Amino acid sequence: MRTKYLLGLAVILGALGYLVFGGLGQNLVYFLTPSEYLQDQARYQNRPVRLGGLVKQGTVQYDKDRLELRFVLTDGVAEVPVFHKGTPPGMFKEGQGVVVEGRFQDGVFQGTNLLVKHSETYQAPKAGWTPEEVRKLIEEAK
Amino acid sequence: MLKAAHPERPDALTWAFLGLGVLLLPVGLYLALSAPPDVNQGYLVRIMYLHVPGAWLGYLAFFVTFLYSLLYLLRQDPRYDRVALASAEIGLVFMGLALVTGMLWARPTWGVYWTWEPRLTTTAILFAVYVGYFLLRGAIEDPELRAKAAAAVGVLGFINVPISYMSVKWWRSLHQTQSIDLTTGKVHMDPAMLQALLFNLLVFTLLYLGFVRFRALVAALEARKEEA
Numbered sequence: 075m076r077t078k079y080l081l082g083l084a085v086i087l088g089a090l091g092y093l094v095f096g097g098l099g100q101n102l103v104y105f106l107t108p109s110e111y112l113q114d115q116a117r118y119q120n121r122p123v124r125l126g127g128l129v130k131q132g133t134v135q136y137d138k139d140r141l142e143l144r145f146v147l148t149d150g151v152a153e154v155p156v157f158h159k160g161t162p163p164g165m166f167k168e169g170q171g172v173v174v175e176g177r178f179q180d181g182v183f184q185g186t187n188l189l190v191k192h193s194e195t196y197q198a199p200k201a202g203w204t205p206e207e208v209r210k211l212i213e214e215a216k
Numbered sequence: 217m218l219k220a221a222h223p224e225r226p227d228a229l230t231w232a233f234l235g236l237g238v239l240l241l242p243v244g245l246y247l248a249l250s251a252p253p254d255v256n257q258g259y260l261v262r263i264m265y266l267h268v269p270g271a272w273l274g275y276l277a278f279f280v281t282f283l284y285s286l287l288y289l290l291r292q293d294p295r296y297d298r299v300a301l302a303s304a305e306i307g308l309v310f311m312g313l314a315l316v317t318g319m320l321w322a323r324p325t326w327g328v329y330w331t332w333e334p335r336l337t338t339t340a341i342l343f344a345v346y347v348g349y350f351l352l353r354g355a356i357e358d359p360e361l362r363a364k365a366a367a368a369v370g371v372l373g374f375i376n377v378p379i380s381y382m383s384v385k386w387w388r389s390l391h392q393t394q395s396i397d398l399t400t401g402k403v404h405m406d407p408a409m410l411q412a413l414l415f416n417l418l419v420f421t422l423l424y425l426g427f428v429r430f431r432a433l434v435a436a437l438e439a440r441k442e443e444a
Contacts, residue, residue: 086372090375105388126388164325165256165257166327189327189328190326191326192257193392194392195395195404195405196261196264196395196404197255197406198254198255199253
């Protein structure tokens, strides 16, 4: 009786282990980096992908009237120009980690969804944080 | 003698946990609301003081369910089954709270309410498993078989807790890694924020201890009624 239970448990643990570290692990990668994408373009051809990386400093162009956002996404090795129609999220800024959903068209990545990835570090503003100072901080970030 | 074995009302320890938890809850709220804003997120970061304790209690409660399910399988004492049930119920409520507050936090910071990234996906599965735990309990009439089947789910379902906790490290995800990292002991948080968070974690844990004892007692009363 006991061996039966142990056998069952071993099978379940084995299956879970396979799911976690085997086949499923690859598919659980939430986004590709630009260099990963460029290395294996044929595989992702005509498929919607998520690209993740940093917004390159000094490349953000945002047309407020047409809601057209252009920037360069980089992972330090490869760079990808991104075009996204819509208002960027509040935390979007240069140097910020982002994930863009979309697909390539004529060398430009057409984003349909723009997500901001923030870090695990939480810091209070150095200058203090009276409501006025924080309001200024938030406005500067935009 | 009989009374001690079959208590009619909560004991002093249960009241102490509940009383202390309820008394300290406003203090925790005050600390959360007076904690400094974050450099990048501003005041949005304060939802953390509800989100993190919710998730922590979900994990803790499912661990207790795991422990008591295991004890039930080894000893076959219905008391263990009742504690497992009580804990799973509370865990489900707090995991739900973590999911809802997480979604409300994700919209202004990430830009979406929900996305199928590893942490969110594993947590959704975790939540679904414990919903299944109660569906299973509701579907089985025989108390002994019900307890056994539930204990099996209580043990196996817990496997997902460490997976969910580690998911942000094992896979490339959108969710940030742990700010209080239990695997490395590193803390990436302003001391004032950390204090407020730890205090809220303590308050929620006290409430959990009170809740689980109270709920297990109610389950015991129910079981006695079912027998009679």
